[in-house]
Amino acid sequence: xxIFSSHYLAPIPYxxxxxxxxxxxxxxxxxxxxxxxxxxCDILTxxxxxxxxxxxxxxxxxxxxxxxIRIAYHxxxxxxxxxxxxxxxxxxxxxxxxxxxxxxxxxKEVSFLIDFNMGLHQVMMDAIEEKRSTVLTxxxxxxxxxxxxxxxxxxxxxxxxxxxxxxxxFSDKMDFVxxxxxxxxxxxxxPEVELYLKKY
Numbered sequence: 001x002x003i004f005s006s007h008y009l010a011p012i013p014y015x016x017x018x019x020x021x022x023x024x025x026x027x028x029x030x031x032x033x034x035x036x037x038x039x040x041c042d043i044l045t046x047x048x049x050x051x052x053x054x055x056x057x058x059x060x061x062x063x064x065x066x067x068x069i070r071i072a073y074h075x076x077x078x079x080x081x082x083x084x085x086x087x088x089x090x091x092x093x094x095x096x097x098x099x100x101x102x103x104x105x106x107x108k109e110v111s112f113l114i115d116f117n118m119g120l121h122q123v124m125m126d127a128i129e130e131k132r133s134t135v136l137t138x139x140x141x142x143x144x145x146x147x148x149x150x151x152x153x154x155x156x157x158x159x160x161x162x163x164x165x166x167x168x169x170f171s172d173k174m175d176f177v178x179x180x181x182x183x184x185x186x187x188x189x190x191p192e193v194e195l196y197l198k199k200y
Contacts, residue, residue, distance in 0.1 A: 001146040003027055003137070006066060006117045007037040007153065008054055009124070009181040013161030014153050016197045019130060027150050028067040028114050029140035032059065037153055038066065039113055041181035045088045046170055049177055051155070052081045056113060067136075069113045078106040085183065092169045094190035098127055124182055128194045164200040 002021035006028060007014060014037075018024055032038060039054040055072040082103075089095045101123050110116040114136075121134065141148075152160070165176040167188050185193050 001025065003141055003146050003148055003150055005030060005036075005038060005150045005153070006114055006121075007041070008039050008052075008113075008117050009041040009120055009183050010037060011042065011153055011179050012163045012182055012185050012197075013179060014149075015124070015182050015185075016161065016163075016200065017149055017152075018134075019132075019194065019197050021132075021147070024132065024134040025141060025146065026118070026134050026136050027141055028136045029065045030150060031063045032056070032066050032069045032113075035156065037155060038117075039069075040155065041183065042155065042179070043085065043088050043181055044168060044170060044177050044184055045084065046173070048174065049180065050084065052084060053077075054081075054113065054116065065140075067112065067114045070111055071109070071113055071116060073109055082106040089169060089183070089187040092187040093167075095187045097190060098186055101127060124186065127186055128191075128197075130194060166196060 001023040002017060003025040004014065004018065004027065006026050039056055040051050042049050042051050055075060055077055057070040057072045059069065086099075102120065105116060105120055105123075110119065118134075118136070125132075161179070163178040166185065168176060168184065169188065185196065189196055
């Protein structure tokens with residue numbers, strides 16, 4: 001069993017670790033942290049890697065459980081994210097095949113970040129035809145019998161996990177960029193995502 005934090009369209013190594021677990025727990029009682037993958041994902045555009053961040057309402061106190069973090073809609077971030085994703089991946093091999101499954105999350109308002117992240121996570125699992133279920137914690141997990149990966153994926157830390165090269169949309173213009181959002185892998189490899197994650 002492995003335990004993870006909830007991330008917005010998590011990086012590829014996150015899913016590599018997740019698919020190698022027999023059972024998966026997602027922590028929802030950890031504290032929300034700014035500038036993490038909890039509300040951010042990295043995609044690759046013609047100008048290089050960019051971060052897409054979901055704005056959240058300012059918590060009333062410094063230590064708020066992640067499950068209580070609300071998404072802010074005072075700006076049109078959904079349209080901005082969707083435009084960025086389209087610009088980055090419209091010429092990728094599998095963009096047209098999968099994009100419709102993600103559109104509802106950029107067309108309707110979801111109140112809580114945990115629900116938004118988990119909804120997108122389920123879309124991703126369905127896209128790669130992975131049936132394993134993920135269970136949310138019912139309190140902050142403090143045991144020792146699972147592999148704890150809650151703090152292993154962070155945009156400001158050097159990752160211990162590195163993705164092996166695969167075809168990317170802008171491969172003819174720039175060097176391979178590792179550890180992007182799982183979205184990059186899905187739009188470029190399509191049905192081969194699961195095989196790639198289990199092999200590399």
